[in-house]
Amino acid sequence: MEILRYNSNPILTKADVSFKVNSIFNPGAVKFNNKYILVCRVEMPNGRSSFIKAESDDGYSFTVDKKLLLTPESHTEFYEYVEWGIEDPRITQIEDKFYLTYTGYSKNMPLVILAETEDFKNFKIHGPISEPSNKDCSIFPEKINGYYWKVDRPSAESRRDIWVSKSPDLIHWGSPKIVMQPEQGTWEQDKIGASSNPIRTKDGWLMLYHGVRGFGISSIYKLGVVLLDINEPWKVIGKSREPILSPDQDYERIGDVGNVVFSNGWIVEDDERIKVYYSGADTNICVADTSINELIEVCK
Ligand code: BMA
Numbered sequence: 001m002e003i004l005r006y007n008s009n010p011i012l013t014k015a016d017v018s019f020k021v022n023s024i025f026n027p028g029a030v031k032f033n034n035k036y037i038l039v040c041r042v043e044m045p046n047g048r049s050s051f052i053k054a055e056s057d058d059g060y061s062f063t064v065d066k067k068l069l070l071t072p073e074s075h076t077e078f079y080e081y082v083e084w085g086i087e088d089p090r091i092t093q094i095e096d097k098f099y100l101t102y103t104g105y106s107k108n109m110p111l112v113i114l115a116e117t118e119d120f121k122n123f124k125i126h127g128p129i130s131e132p133s134n135k136d137c138s139i140f141p142e143k144i145n146g147y148y149w150k151v152d153r154p155s156a157e158s159r160r161d162i163w164v165s166k167s168p169d170l171i172h173w174g175s176p177k178i179v180m181q182p183e184q185g186t187w188e189q190d191k192i193g194a195s196s197n198p199i200r201t202k203d204g205w206l207m208l209y210h211g212v213r214g215f216g217i218s219s220i221y222k223l224g225v226v227l228l229d230i231n232e233p234w235k236v237i238g239k240s241r242e243p244i245l246s247p248d249q250d251y252e253r254i255g256d257v258g259n260v261v262f263s264n265g266w267i268v269e270d271d272e273r274i275k276v277y278y279s280g281a282d283t284n285i286c287v288a289d290t291s292i293n294e295l296i297e298v299c300k
Contacts, residue, residue, distance in 0.1 A: 001298050003223075003244050003276055003290040010251050010284035012040070012054060016064050020045055023256055024064070025279035027054070028089035029265030030098060036267060037120060038062060038277060039069065039089045039100065040285060043256075048072065049085035049105075053120055059267065059275050060287060070115070070123060078127040081106050082113065088264050090138040092197045094148075099170065101137040101150070104128065112137040112152060114170065129173060130154070136162075136193030136264075138207075139170070140233065141200065149233055151179065151207065153193035160191030162209065164234050177234035180226065182211065187222050187243055190214050195223060195263040196276070203296050204230050204237045208263055208276065211243065221260040222246045223278070227299040238299035245278065245288060255281025268292065 014021050022045060027038035036056040043049050050071040054062040072082040082104040089102040097116050100123075104113040109132035115125045130137065130152060137152035147166035150173065154163060161181040167173045182188045188211025195208035205228040212219050222243035229235035247259045263278035272292040280286055 001240075001242075001244060001294060002246075003288040003294075005249065006060060006287045006289065008060070009249070009286040009288075010280060011060055011287055012038075012062055012064065012285035013283070014042075016054075016062070017042060017052065018064070018066050022047070023283045024052070025282050025285060026088045026262055026264055027277050027279075027285055028091035028100060028102075029267050029275070029277045030091040030093060031267055032098070032120065036062070036275075037091075038265070038285065039091060039120075040064070041087055041089070042068070043085075047085075048083075049087050051086060051089060051102075054285075062285075069120070070125075074123070075104070075113070075125055075127075078104070078113065078125060081108055081111060081128050083107070086113065088135070088262075090194075090197050090264050092139040092141050094139070094141060099139050101129070101139060103135050109133045110135050126171060129171065136195070136210075138194050138197040138264075140198050140205065144231060144233060151194040151198065151233075153191075160193070160212075162192055162194055179228065179234050180236050180239070187211055187213050187220070187246075188224065190219065192224075196266045198228065198233070199266075199268055199292075200230070201227075201292050201296060203299075204228050205233055206292065206295055206299075208244075208266065210262055218259060220247060221262050223261055223263055223276075225295045225299060227296060240298045244290070244295070244298060245276075247280070249280065251284055251286065252280035255283030257282040 112130040133155040198205040226239040
């Protein structure tokens with residue numbers, strides 16, 4: 001099963017940004033006040049990334065803000081952890097607040113930064129919630145057994161596995177547990193990482209992840225999906241045996257980093273259909289359609 005690409009992809013490119021950027025890609029996604037909100041990564045001409053907001057009434061046609069939303073410089077007291085850029089935000093709503101987890105990149109290596117907002121205008125930046133190297137972090141949308149939980153992807157030696165950990169306050173994290181490691185001899189054999197925020201379904205937590213396999217001098221990034229136990233989120237109930245999206249179209253094959261489909265956000269509609277926001281070749285923003293049921297079926 002492959003999720004269904006929108007026929008007017010890509011929906012955003014650097015031509016939609018009112019000032020000079022190298023690329024716009026890897027957005028976090030959420031619905032707020034009946035609008036579709038994307039917090040997009042823009043790579044600036046100097047090669048460092050910031051975030052910009054794009055808004056839409058229908059989830060396909062987006063208008064990009066005229067100015068940046070968050071920059072390394074917004075991180076005053078945490079600047080030394082983001083000096084080389086902020087990348088790949090995931091957004092989770094818990095009650096009235098939106099929590100952004102993203103990569104802070106600097107000479108101190110990539111690590112996870114947490115920020116919160118209620119209006120996508122004012123942000124409270126909490127700073128690093130992991131040590132380096134760590135990426136691909138997303139927070140579960142509700143407490144499990146009295147704790148907040150996050151999924152992330154620490155790097156140790158040559159290992160690139162998905163882990164969960166828990167927190168009483170979203171700031172202090174502990175009790176790490178491994179969730180899954182790349183399956184050798186397959187499309188995901190070199191590294192995996194959480195893509196979307198996990199969503200609650202009747203069968204478990206549903207989450208997109210990306211898998212990478214190196215070929216010669218390049219790596220191919222594809223998307224898979226996994227179902228985690230509702231009460232013990234480190235337990236995998238099932239996962240897709242084949243990717244649900246692989247680079248195939250020119251806008252996924254050709255760009256700054258070719259042969260990449262990468263997602264860090266999706267939006268679930270009231271009828272349980274899902275818009276998966278993703279980027280082709282680290283260069284643009286695309287959308288694809290699927291549903292909770294279809295994704296659960298491929299995990300079983
Ligand atoms: C990952 C991250 C993503 C990027 C992907 C493919 O390690 O850096 O931002 O989309 O590689 O290049």
